[in-house]
Amino acid sequence: MNPERLAKLQAQGRTASKGTPRRNAPKPRTSVAQDDRKLQAALEKLSLTNLPYVEEVNMFLEQGTVLNFRAPKVHAAATSNTYAIYGRGEEKELTELVPGILNQLGPDSLASLRKLAESYQNTAAGKAAAAEEDDDEVPALVESFEEAAIEETA
Template sequence: MEATDAPPVVNAEKLAKLQRMAAGVRTGGKGSVRRKKKAAHKNAPTDDKRLQATLKRIGVNTLPNIEEVNIFREGGDKIIHFSAPNVQAAVGANTFVIGGSSALKDLQDMLPEIADQLSQADLQALAAQLNPGGAMGMGAMGAAAAAAGGAGGDDAEGGDDDDDVPDLVENTNFEAAAAAGGADDGVEEVDATQS
């Protein structure tokens, strides 16, 4: 067998492909160091760690026994509802953290369940928002008040609360009553119309 000194046959396509790959990897010329592979960054765990570190620094405390949280969106027709959330608070920093699974629900779907959580003024504001064309009917107002635990008007017992605003007294001249009742109390009266 004869040994031939002929160079091995190289496929031109493979050689061009290898040269293109090598050109993309080297940052310098021949003999320079190949560049390192850049690792893909994962931001989610680091963001969570940074958030937890910040919350720990401001001193949040877990609030126990919170069964649900309802967040009303700006439009007013949708509610972000958390059932059995993890609620943390730092009152000094005015920071509240609500964690857990949430669901986006319609206000009409949640209204019977959340009606007892709302005040009478909130119910009236919701009624005005739900019915922008006119006032809420008496039947609907009574149903909303009954769902909220009230009677829709005066107390069922007929008693007066101390928090209620007293009725106005008609046909009373308070200026004349003040002048007749306490003329020598040492207080100087000023007429606001002459200034």
């Protein structure tokens, strides 16, 4: 092959033969709205209906934390007691949410909240008592170490 012609082809920057596209066109990405439509269709197949005007959802976890959803999308099937909640969830401590959720709790939830508060107090009191017991286990210093070292050497 002629070196001059090869240099000319390299300068053009083509990687394929004449008539082919110079580069691949980027593929269009699916939008979030389209994914949302697919999710809506799947939820409708399960006979879940949209519940509008839900401002907040709190799920109480066993570890004492709360999974909090602000402005979630909620779908429900009341006949089968099935709920689908999706959105951005944050894991928060119960103490952060207590003032805002007291008016939302029913009598059963208030009783369980009291039990949870008592267990927190018991664990805090237990930790404080353990810290005090650790201090009591250390014996008080009666003699000086210097006098004991002198007696041992003699």
